Amino acid sequence: MKRITCLFISAFFLAGGVAYAQGEMDAYKMSQTDLNGTARYLGMSGAFGALGGDISSMSTNPAGLGIYRSSEVVTTISLSSIKANTNWNGSKADESKTRFNFDNIAYVGYFPTGNDEGIVGWNLGVSYNRVKSFNRTYRMNGAQDFSLADYVADLAYGVKPGDFKPEGGYDPYFNSNISWLAILGSDAGFIDPYDGKNEYHSAFGEQGADGWRPAIPQNVDLLVNEKGSIGQYNFSFATNISDLVFLGATVAVTDMDYSLNTSYAEDFTRTEWLTLDNGLTTSGTGYAFNLGAIVRPTDFLRLGVAYNSPTWYKLTDYFHGDATTTINGEEWKNNTPDYQSGSYHLRTPDRWIFSAAGVGKNFLVSVDYELTNYKRMNLNDLDGNDLQSTDDIKKDFGMSGTLKVGAEVKITPQFSVRAGTLWRTSPMKQHVKDGISPQKADGTYYADAVGIVGTIPNYTVDKGTNSYSIGLGYRFTPSFYADLACVYREYKEDAYAFPSTFRENGEVFVKSDPASLKTKTTQVALTLGYKF
Secondary structure: OOOOOOOOOOOOOOOOOOOOOOOHHHHHHOOOOOOOOOHHHHHOOOOOOOOOOOHHHHHOOHHHHHHOOOOEEEEEEEEEEEEEEEEEOOEEEEEEEEEEEEEEEEEEEEEEOOOOOOEEEEEEEEEEEEEEEOOEEEEEEEOOOOOHHHHHHHHOOOOOHHHHOOOOOOOOOOOOOOOHHHHHHHHOOOEEEOOOOOOEEEOOEEEEOOEEEEOOOOEEEEEEEEEEEEEEEEEEEEEEEOOOEEEEEEEEEEEEEEEEEEEEEEEEEOOEEEEEEEEEEEEEEEEEEEEEEEEOOOOOEEEEEEEEOOOEEEEEEEEEEEEEEEEOOEEEEEEOOOEEOOOEEEEOOOEEEEEEEEEOOOEEEEEEEEEEEHHHOEEEOOOOOEOHHHHHHHHHEOEEEEEEEEEEEEOOOOEEEEEEEEEEOOOEOHHHHHOOOOEOOOOOEOOEOOOOOOOOOOEEEEEEEEEEEEEEEEEOOOOEEEEEEEEEEEEEEEEEOOOOEEOOOOOEEEOOOOEEEEEEEEEEEEEEEEEO
C-alpha cells in the first residue's frame, strides 16, 4: 500500500482538551432548521417575512409581532410520517417511522399607546418552538468494490504498528494523533501491516504473486437511526410606528438534543465478516438574536428584511464504538473507551431574509428569500482555538438559498384556504457532491473527500430540499380559531458508508460509492389559538 499524502490527523486531540468532537457534516446537520411553526405558517410554507401577525415570526422576522392588534395564546401539535428510501448500486432499501410532536406554545401581548401617529403600540412575545427534528432511520444495503477495511488501512498509513498498542500504559485514543477509527480498526483486526513497513492492508484477502489482494465484500449493510430535536425559547419585542414601519427583536435560547446509533456490517464469505457499531449523543445549549423590519408603503404592499444571527452553542458529546472481525472462525473484538468529551463550541451560520407581500381584501400572497453562508460555521475549543473541522468547512461549504412562496384566500369571513411551496439549495461545493478531492493551492490534492472524526465514517451529502403545503383555517368566534396544515417534504442526499481517499495527484485510492437517499416527510399540524 502506498499513500503519498500523510496520515489523517484530527485536531481534536488537544492536550487533554477535546479528544472527540463533531466533524464538518455534523456541524452542518446541527446548523439546519426545518420548516416548522404554526399550522398557518406551515400552510403557506413559512413565507411570512413581510406579513407578520403569526407567532412563528419570532424565529424569523420579529417585526411581524408588531402587526398584532390583540393579545394571543397559541399552541401546535403535529403528526409526522418519515420514510427514507435508498438505492445503492441498484439495491434498494426502505425504512419508516411515525412521530407525534408538540411543536410550539406561545403568548403575544399587545399594549396600545392610544396614539394614531408615532408609536402606536408595543408587543411582547414569549414562545417555545421546535425548530429542528432529527428523527429518521435509513438503511443502505448492497455492495461496492472497496471495504471499510481498505479505508481504515489508508487512515493508518505512517503509524508504527507498536503505536496502536504502546507500552507504558498510556491510551492511544487520548495520547496520540492517530485517527480513532484507525486505532479501533487495528485493535479489532480490520487491518494487518506489511512486513517491515508502516503501511497496512485489509485483513480480508489473500497473498498473490504480485502482492496482497484485498477481498471485495459480497454484501454491505448500514443501518442509521437518528433521534432528537432542537428546541428554541424566544423572547421578543416589537413596535408599530404610525402603521407604516414595524420593528422587532428576538433573543433566543436553544436546546440541542441529538443521538445517533449506527450498525455497519460487511460479509465477505460465510466465514469472514466485519462489524462496526457506534453510538453518539450530543447535548448542549446556545443563544442567538434576530432583528427585523417591515415597511408598508401602501395598503397593498409590505416589504420585510431580517437578520438572524448565528447560534453560539456549547456542546458535549457522549461516544462509544465497537468493532469485530471474524476470519475463518477466529474472532477479534475491541471497543473505544466510553467517553464524554470536553465541551466545545459550535457557531452556526447567520441568515438574511428578504421578503415581499401583497395583501388584498380577501387574499394575500407572500415571497421570502433566505440567504445563508454555511462557510461561516465554526467549531472551536473553549479557548477559542479553531478545530480541524473548521478548515474542512471553509473548503467544502458555500452559500445556500431558500425560496418560500405562500398564498391565502378567504372563502368566507370565517374560512380560509392556504397553499405554499419551498425550494432550498445545497450549500455543499461541487467536489463534495461529486465525492472527489479538491485541489490545493500547491497543485496537490486532499487525502479525503470529506473530513471524518471519531469512529463514525458514514455521512450524507445534501442535494437539495423541496416542500409543498396546503392548509385550512376556521374562526369559530371572534376570539377562538383553529388552523390545519399538511406539508410534504422531500430531502435528497447522497449517503456514503465511508469517504473516498486520494493520492497526492488526485487519483482515487479507495473508492466509496454513494447511495441515493430520499427522505420523504408528511406532516399534519393542528394549531389552536385564542385572541383577547
